[in-house]
Amino acid sequence: MALKPITLQKLFAILSLSVIFTLVPSISSLDFNYPAVFNFGDSNSDTGGVVAGVAFPLGPPNGETYFLKPSGRFCNGRLIIDFLMNALDLPFLNPYLDSVGAPSFQKGCNFATGGSTILPASAAAVSPFSFGIQVAQFARFKARVLELITKDRKHEKFLPLEAYFEQGLYVFDIGQNDVDGAFYSKSEDQVLAFLPTILSEFETGIKRLYSEGARNFWIHNTGPLGCLPRIIATFGKNESKLDQLGCVDSHNRAARLFNTQLHDLCSKFLDHCPDANVTYVDIFSIKWNLISNFSTYGFKKPLASCCGYGGPPLNFDNRIACGVTKVLNGTTVTADPCNNTAEYINWDGNHYTEAANQFVTKQILTGNYSDTFLAIKKPLFTKFKSLSIYPNVIR
Numbered sequence: 358m359a360l361k362p363i364t365l366q367k368l369f370a371i372l373s374l375s376v377i378f379t380l381v382p383s384i385s386s387l388d389f390n391y392p393a394v395f396n397f398g399d400s401n402s403d404t405g406g407v408v409a410g411v412a413f414p415l416g417p418p419n420g421e422t423y424f425l426k427p428s429g430r431f432c433n434g435r436l437i438i439d440f441l442m443n444a445l446d447l448p449f450l451n452p453y454l455d456s457v458g459a460p461s462f463q464k465g466c467n468f469a470t471g472g473s474t475i476l477p478a479s480a481a482a483v484s485p486f487s488f489g490i491q492v493a494q495f496a497r498f499k500a501r502v503l504e505l506i507t508k509d510r511k512h513e514k515f516l517p518l519e520a521y522f523e524q525g526l527y528v529f530d531i532g533q534n535d536v537d538g539a540f541y542s543k544s545e546d547q548v549l550a551f552l553p554t555i556l557s558e559f560e561t562g563i564k565r566l567y568s569e570g571a572r573n574f575w576i577h578n579t580g581p582l583g584c585l586p587r588i589i590a591t592f593g594k595n596e597s598k599l600d601q602l603g604c605v606d607s608h609n610r611a612a613r614l615f616n617t618q619l620h621d622l623c624s625k626f627l628d629h630c631p632d633a634n635v636t637y638v639d640i641f642s643i644k645w646n647l648i649s650n651f652s653t654y655g656f657k658k659p660l661a662s663c664c665g666y667g668g669p670p671l672n673f674d675n676r677i678a679c680g681v682t683k684v685l686n687g688t689t690v691t692a693d694p695c696n697n698t699a700e701y702i703n704w705d706g707n708h709y710t711e712a713a714n715q716f717v718t719k720q721i722l723t724g725n726y727s728d729t730f731l732a733i734k735k736p737l738f739t740k741f742k743s744l745s746i747y748p749n750v751i752r
C-alpha cells in the first residue's frame with residue numbers, strides 16, 4: 358500500500374495559476390532540516406531508555422556491528438532513528454532516563470523505551486513508560502529546560518534553546534506493542550475492534566504535545582508485525598495462518614488496519630491543531646517490499662532471526678533470548694549471532710538488523726513513502742482544509 362501522494366504536476370493541474378505562487382515556497386521549506394529531534398516510541402527507536410529506566414539486561418552481542426559493545430539498542434548496530442539523525446547532521450539521541458555521563462540534550466531527547474505501548478502499561482509490562490508517560494516526561498523536560506536556561510547560560514551547552522521546542526522535529530514510532538500484545542488475549546476480530554481505542558490515546562498524546570508547542574510531527578506507521586520470527590513461531594504453526602511470504606496473516610491485517618486509521622488521524626489532525634505540519638511515513642510498505650524482494654536488495658534471509666536458537670527456518674526459540682545461554686532439556690545451549698548480519702533482515706526475532714534499518718531509512722529519505730499534511734492558511738485555500746503533497750525536496 359505504497360502511498361500515492363499528489364505530484365507537483367497534478368497539483369498544478371488542480372489548482373489555478375494564482376495559487377502556485379503561494380504554494381511553491383511551502384514546498385521548498387519541506388527540507389529535512391531541523392535543529393533538534395524529540396523522539397517517542399518503543400524498542401524500534403529506543404537508544405538506551407529501557408536499559409537506563411528499568412536496568413533491562415541487554416548484553417552482547419547487541420551492538421557488536423557498530424558500537425562494538427551493547428549500546429542500549431535492541432540491534433547489532435544502529436536504528437532507523439540513528440540513521441535519521443545522521444541525515445539531519447545531528448548526533449545520536451540520548452535517552453531522557455539516562456542520568457550517567459552528563460548526556461547532552463542540546464539537539465534533542467529520546468523518550469522511547471523498549472516494550473512501551475500507547476495505552477497505559479499493565480503491571481506485567483517490560484516498560485512502565487507508556488506513551489502518556491513519555492509525553493508527560495517531555496512536558497517536564499521542557500519546563501526544566503526553560504527554567505535552567507533562564508537561570509544560567511552555561512546550561513545551553515547541554516540543553517536545547519527555547520526556540521528548538523517549536524522548530525524541532527517530533528518523531529513517533531509506537532503502537533506495535535499494543536497490537537502485538539492484544540493478540541495474546543483477543544481474537545482477530547476483537548483486536549481489530551480494539552484499534553480505535555489505541556489510536557484515540559495516541560491522538561490525546563500528540564494533541565498534548567501540540568499544546569506544549571510542538572509543530573512538526575513525523576509519524577511512522579507500524580511494520581508488518583506478522584513477519585517477525587516470534588510471531589511466526591507463536592501464531593503460525595498451522596500453515597493455513599501464513600501468507601505467500603510465510604508471514605502470519607492475522608497480525609499483518611491488524612497492522613494494516615492500524616495504519617489506515619493512523620493515516621486518517623494524521624489527515625484530520627490539522628482540524629484540531631491548525632499550525633501543525635504532519636508527515637506520515639509508511640514503514641509497513643518499506644519493510645514489506647524489503648521482505649518480499651530481499652534478494653534484490655542483497656539480503657539472503659528474509660524471515661530467519663540472525664541471533665537466536667533452533668536453526669532454520671526461523672532460528673528462533675522463545676525460551677532463549679539473543680545472547681543468552683541456558684540449559685534446555687539437559688543440554689547447555691546459547692542463542693548466538695549469525696556470522697554475516699548483513700545477510701539477515703531480522704536480528705533477534707523481534708527487531709531488525711542494522712543493515713535492514715539502513716535500507717529502511719534510505720527508502721524513507723526518498724520521500725516516496727511519506728505523505729505530508731500542511732495547514733494552508735491563505736484565504737484562497739479556504740475550501741482546502743489541508744493538502745497532501747509529495748515532499749520531493751527531502752534530501
Ligand SMILES: *[C@@H]1O[C@H](CO)[C@@H](O)[C@H](O)[C@H]1NC(C)=O
Nearest residue numbers: 383384386387572573634731
Ligand atoms: C510548516 O510547513 C510550512 C510549509 O512548509 C512552513 O512554512 C511552516 O513554517 C511550517 N511550520 C512550522 C511550525 O514549522
Ligand SMILES: *[C@@H]1O[C@H](CO)[C@@H](O)[C@H](O)[C@H]1NC(C)=O
Nearest residue numbers: 592593594595596597598599
Ligand atoms: C489448520 O487449519 C485448518 C484450517 O483452519 C484446519 O482445518 C486444520 O485442522 C488445522 N491443522 C492443525 C494441525 O491444527
Ligand SMILES: *[C@@H]1O[C@H](CO)[C@@H](O)[C@H](O)[C@H]1NC(C)=O
Nearest residue numbers: 359642645646647649650653
Ligand atoms: C518487489 O519488486 C518488484 C519489482 O521491482 C515490484 O514491482 C514490487 O512491487 C515489489 N514488491 C513489493 C511488495 O513492494
Ligand SMILES: *[C@@H]1O[C@H](CO)[C@@H](O)[C@H](O)[C@H]1NC(C)=O
Nearest residue numbers: 667674676684685686687688
Ligand atoms: C528433549 O530431548 C528428547 C530426547 O532427545 C526429545 O525427544 C525431546 O523432544 C526434547 N524436548 C524438547 C522440549 O526439546
Ligand SMILES: *[C@@H]1O[C@H](CO)[C@@H](O)[C@H](O)[C@H]1NC(C)=O
Nearest residue numbers: 663664665693694695696697
Ligand atoms: C560462524 O563461522 C564459524 C567459523 O566458520 C563456524 O564455526 C560457526 O558455526 C558459524 N556460526 C554460525 C552461527 O553459522
Ligand SMILES: *[C@@H]1O[C@H](CO)[C@@H](O)[C@H](O)[C@H]1NC(C)=O
Nearest residue numbers: 359719720722723724725726
Ligand atoms: C520514487 O518512486 C518513483 C515512482 O515509483 C520512482 O520512479 C523513483 O525512482 C523513486 N525514487 C527513488 C529515489 O527511489
